[in-house]
Amino acid sequence: RCLTSLFLVQILGFHSAVYAHPDSVQIQPRIVAMCPASLQIQPRIIGGHVSSIKEEKYLVQVTTSEELCGGSLVKPRWVITAAHCVYNKNKNDFKIYGGASNQAGPYAVIRTVDYIAIRPDFNRKTLNMDVAALRLNSDMIGANIETIPLAAQSVPARALVKVSGWGFLTADATKTAERVHSVLVPMWSRASCVSAFRGIHRITRSMVCAARLYKKDSCDGDSGGPLVYRVQLAGIVSFGYGCASALPGIYTSVPEIRDWFQRVVEQHS
Numbered sequence: 001r002c003l004t005s006l007f008l009v010q011i012l013g014f015h016s017a018v019y020a021h022p023d024s025v026q027i028q029p030r031i032v033a034m035c036p037a038s039l040q041i042q043p044r045i046i047g048g049h050v051s052s053i054k055e056e057k058y059l060v061q062v063t064t065s066e067e068l069c070g071g072s073l074v075k076p077r078w079v080i081t082a083a084h085c086v087y088n089k090n091k092n093d094f095k096i097y098g099g100a101s102n103q104a105g106p107y108a109v110i111r112t113v114d115y116i117a118i119r120p121d122f123n124r125k126t127l128n129m130d131v132a133a134l135r136l137n138s139d140m141i142g143a144n145i146e147t148i149p150l151a152a153q154s155v156p157a158r159a160l161v162k163v164s165g166w167g168f169l170t171a172d173a174t175k176t177a178e179r180v181h182s183v184l185v186p187m188w189s190r191a192s193c194v195s196a197f198r199g200i201h202r203i204t205r206s207m208v209c210a211a212r213l214y215k216k217d218s219c220d221g222d223s224g225g226p227l228v229y230r231v232q233l234a235g236i237v238s239f240g241y242g243c244a245s246a247l248p249g250i251y252t253s254v255p256e257i258r259d260w261f262q263r264v265v266e267q268h269s
Contacts (some may be wrong), residue, residue: 007012058148070225081224157189211248
């Protein structure tokens, strides 16, 4: 029953899934289970292309024995990801892989996690403020590893942004990509985002939309991964309603959570 009763959330490029009964699930984060038992959320990239870690040196894999998420290296010892990827989990369960194009590739730099911070106003039902900070056991350093700065300003509507990860490559896929993929999708204006989800989901100030409907989106296995604009981290893959569907994918706005993340780093470094 690895994917039985999973509602797959689809957003252009990435998405997540929730392990629950179909009639009770509305939104789905972008996490992919390695093993079905404890799956909570799942994501992926649709309509993109095979990429290389040399083009996304900030991209990391946030993994447990059962789940796969993405993340971004913001400081040599700090990763930012989605809160739903780490909520109610033990820090000792995680391994962070960097510097490799393939999932858990043989040349990856591997770190463990010694501290997890989740925004206190994170809501696991609505996925408001879906962000977490992970402190690694030591600096992540390597030939194909670099940090990425946090964006201070929101991305203009219609601007193309890049989403990367190892999530599902098609809406009906049952396993994640072996090699990293990337996709370019346009940002939506806040008004268009709110309008698209009216009566379906409340779009809070921490949420932004991006997608090319029916063609490009994030999907299961991509949760927590980066949305990048002009070499800055502008968003974090959060959730969607299907992959590459009639609705855009939802991302956590980095400008909205930037100050919080910086405070966490200052207080716990």
